[in-house]
Amino acid sequence: MTQQRKALALISGGLDSMLAARVVMEQGIHVEGVNFYTGFCVEGHTHAIRKRDRDKPKRNNALWVAEQLGIKLHIIDVTEPYKRVVINPKHGYGANLNPCLDCKCFMVGRAVEWIEAHGFDFIVTGEVIGQRPMSQRRDTMQVVVRESGVGDRLLRPLCAKNLPPTLPEREGWVDRERLYDFSGRSRKPQMALAERFGLSDYAQPAGGCCFLTDEAYSRRLADLWEARGEREYELDDIMLLKVGRHLRPRPHFKLIIGREEGENNFLEGYRRRFVHLRTVSHPGPLTLIDGELGPQDRELAARIVARFSGGREAAEVEVQLVDREGTEQRLRVAPMSVDEVKREWYL
Amino acid sequence: MTRQLDARRLLCPLPVIRVQDRVREMKAGERLEVFCTDPGAASDIPAWCRINGHRVLELKEERGELRILIQVGEEGVR
Numbered sequence: 001m002t003q004q005r006k007a008l009a010l011i012s013g014g015l016d017s018m019l020a021a022r023v024v025m026e027q028g029i030h031v032e033g034v035n036f037y038t039g040f041c042v043e044g045h046t047h048a049i050r051k052r053d054r055d056k057p058k059r060n061n062a063l064w065v066a067e068q069l070g071i072k073l074h075i076i077d078v079t080e081p082y083k084r085v086v087i088n089p090k091h092g093y094g095a096n097l098n099p100c101l102d103c104k105c106f107m108v109g110r111a112v113e114w115i116e117a118h119g120f121d122f123i124v125t126g127e128v129i130g131q132r133p134m135s136q137r138r139d140t141m142q143v144v145v146r147e148s149g150v151g152d153r154l155l156r157p158l159c160a161k162n163l164p165p166t167l168p169e170r171e172g173w174v175d176r177e178r179l180y181d182f183s184g185r186s187r188k189p190q191m192a193l194a195e196r197f198g199l200s201d202y203a204q205p206a207g208g209c210c211f212l213t214d215e216a217y218s219r220r221l222a223d224l225w226e227a228r229g230e231r232e233y234e235l236d237d238i239m240l241l242k243v244g245r246h247l248r249p250r251p252h253f254k255l256i257i258g259r260e261e262g263e264n265n266f267l268e269g270y271r272r273r274f275v276h277l278r279t280v281s282h283p284g285p286l287t288l289i290d291g292e293l294g295p296q297d298r299e300l301a302a303r304i305v306a307r308f309s310g311g312r313e314a315a316e317v318e319v320q321l322v323d324r325e326g327t328e329q330r331l332r333v334a335p336m337s338v339d340e341v342k343r344e345w346y347l
Numbered sequence: 348m349t350r351q352l353d354a355r356r357l358l359c360p361l362p363v364i365r366v367q368d369r370v371r372e373m374k375a376g377e378r379l380e381v382f383c384t385d386p387g388a389a390s391d392i393p394a395w396c397r398i399n400g401h402r403v404l405e406l407k408e409e410r411g412e413l414r415i416l417i418q419v420g421e422e423g424v425r
Contacts, residue, residue: 035360037360037361037364041360059387059390059391059394060359060360060363060387060390060391060394062360063360063363063394063395063398064394066398067394067397067398070398071398072399072400073395073398073399074367075360075363075364075367075395076364077361077364239358269356
């Protein structure tokens with residue numbers, strides 16, 4: 001009896017990794033999925049916070065893909081070790097703070113550790129040569145092989161025919177002839193293959209499954225590092241970068257202002273750890289202060305908060321300011337005018 | 348024996364990860380009662396249970412809080 005070979009597929013929740021796993025399953029390989037949670041994953045946090053998004057379908061795409069394929073999925077929290085990838089990527093960043101090549105090396109490296117611990121034979125990814133400018137080029141795909149330590153145990157079924165045969169192909173665990181030769185940015189071959197497999201309701205994140213590829217998000221992260229004087233972050237920091245308006249009127253503090261009820265509720269959970277403000281005389285958002293607020297900054301912060309409250313047209317707005325020790329101060333301030341809120345304060 | 352897991356205020360997929368890590372320490376037949384506030388957990392935790400061989404015995408939502416009762420399966424992911 002031939003041995004049942006086992007593969008671990010990296011499942012992002014998008015179409016390519018789903019197809020790659022499916023192609024290998026079709027050849028009788030036992031496949032399980034792995035999904036790495038970096039803290040920067042777009043799905044999840046966003047849909048849960050904003051009230052306007054609450055009516056959108058809520059599903060974790062990686063879990064959904066695993067269920068469609070009928071495979072087990074292991075979700076691994078890599079938020080701590082992933083920091084070194086984001087903070088100091090050996091291969092640098094892409095257009096924003098996206099360290100795509102280092103990220104791929106990291107994830108494949110983690111997958112290698114997993115298969116070695118669990119007695120699996122090889123790893124499957126949905127990469128396609130030329131699909132992504134940084135991590136999916138012929139040369140950089142070789143970097144992933146080299147630096148992750150995966151060697152010839154990495155099978156990329158969607159473009160395998162364009163690459164040298166890997167261990168599972170050479171050993172005859174999978175038939176190379178039944179793999180594919182996709183290349184370039186066109187999505188048509190993938191869509192055709194999806195149709196062949198009867199898959200229609202798949203997520204199409206278009207490279208946008210990671211907040212680090214987002215320009216506005218990257219700007220906020222860069223600002224955070226600059227303001228703190230070091231390239232460090234905690235999970236809470238990167239969560240808060242996704243929520244609210246961020247305004248930095250002075251180098252030593254910024255305001256995080258809830259834009260609607262859902263965001264205010266989310267910020268509530270952080271309130272006790274931050275100096276925070278809310279309007280008393282008028283309805284308004286909850287605002288957290290990230291940084292240190294000097295005595296002379298209090299009125300400035302209160303006036304900005306008043307600007308984003310229901311009292312923006314009023315002559316005076318009463319604002320409550322609570323420090324980290326819970327001491328409360330009330331300020332009566334004139335809301336800032338539109339022109340006073342400088343464009344460059346917005347992050 | 349029913350164990351409890353507080354996953355309130357955690358956002359998806361962290362509640363799923365916490366459930367997964369806790370279930371790994373449990374034996375088949377044991378129950379885990381999970382509390383969470385991310386509405387996404389109402390679909391994600393049952394989906395995780397389905398694909399990994401565990402049963403959702405109860406799922407209730409009250410005042411924005413979810414209570415999910417899980418029974419650990421025989422051959423599920425540990």
